[in-house]
Amino acid sequence: MDLALPLMTIQGTSKGPAVGISGTIHGDEVVGVQVIRDLWRSLRPEEIKGTLLMIPICNPQSLEALSRNNPLDMLDLNRTFPGNDEGWLTERISHALTSQFLNRIDYYIDIHAGGTFPVVDYCYSINDEPFARAFLSQLLYRPRQMYPGVSAAVTQARGVPSVVIELGGGYIGQDQYIARGVRNIRNMLRQAGMLEGEVETRSGQIALDELKVIRPRNGGLCYPAGDHRPGTAWPRGTKLAEIVSMRTFETIEEMETPFEHNVMVLHRNCVTRVNPGDYVFMVGNMATAETLD
Numbered sequence: 001m002d003l004a005l006p007l008m009t010i011q012g013t014s015k016g017p018a019v020g021i022s023g024t025i026h027g028d029e030v031v032g033v034q035v036i037r038d039l040w041r042s043l044r045p046e047e048i049k050g051t052l053l054m055i056p057i058c059n060p061q062s063l064e065a066l067s068r069n070n071p072l073d074m075l076d077l078n079r080t081f082p083g084n085d086e087g088w089l090t091e092r093i094s095h096a097l098t099s100q101f102l103n104r105i106d107y108y109i110d111i112h113a114g115g116t117f118p119v120v121d122y123c124y125s126i127n128d129e130p131f132a133r134a135f136l137s138q139l140l141y142r143p144r145q146m147y148p149g150v151s152a153a154v155t156q157a158r159g160v161p162s163v164v165i166e167l168g169g170g171y172i173g174q175d176q177y178i179a180r181g182v183r184n185i186r187n188m189l190r191q192a193g194m195l196e197g198e199v200e201t202r203s204g205q206i207a208l209d210e211l212k213v214i215r216p217r218n219g220g221l222c223y224p225a226g227d228h229r230p231g232t233a234w235p236r237g238t239k240l241a242e243i244v245s246m247r248t249f250e251t252i253e254e255m256e257t258p259f260e261h262n263v264m265v266l267h268r269n270c271v272t273r274v275n276p277g278d279y280v281f282m283v284g285n286m287a288t289a290e291t292l293d
Helices: 031-042 060-065 089-100 129-133 151-157 175-191
Strands: 008-011 014-023 049-055 107-112 119-124 139-141 162-168 206-208 211-214 220-224 233-235 239-244 251-256 261-267 272-274 281-285
Touching: 008 031, 014 031, 031 049, 031 107, 031 162, 031 175, 089 151, 107 151, 107 175, 129 139, 129 175, 139 261, 151 162, 162 175, 206 261, 206 281
Parallel strands: 014 049, 014 107, 107 162, 119 139, 139 206
Antiparallel strands: 008 049, 119 162, 119 261, 211 281, 220 239, 220 272, 233 261, 239 251, 261 281
């Protein structure tokens, strides 16, 4: 069977920018499909200036397996851009996305989530902070350097305003995240000049420049120690979780906040199995953060 990536296009009735939205670059992050579905159902050509291009499923094999990596070659699509038309299958997918999608757009929104187990809530401010702030997240992250091979690095190199949204995931209902994703992306489209209307703003947003992933050294069951949802603040040494052996039921590790002043960015909200090195928590350093007007 042919491998196809569905490109949903809404052609506006007046001139304007080409805005691209992608989902499911990681196959265990399904929120993007749902956000794009609701955008597709709610936006009308007569209210759009320009062209809206949306790819809900960028990584079909990974989505089928609910895996971060493509099970056919075990590569992470979001580390292979701009791709290689003569390389592994994943590299060929990223080449097709680069040549037929990323190189055609004037603004870029890439939707990610926490995956199967973690819950996440922040967005990257890469090269156009007003565009990023228009998503209205409480937390923004200004990376000193993007991960090599990500899709946003392709658009960033072209000078295209680019934002990576990290929203939802985990073992909870996603309705609140889907509704917020649709509402706030519409606000981003107003910021980009694609939709009419006043751009909503949010004061008190926190721009982080340092994030730390807290990973277990041991495998077992992860028992969260409290409600550490994204956006909550905690002092150094706050207990986040216990890792419990599934063979002896003893606590073999405790996980704590690392900075003097921490803000939660990603967490696990229920008991899950973990392997050494898994994403379990991510916190931002509030000592080096900036609160925005």
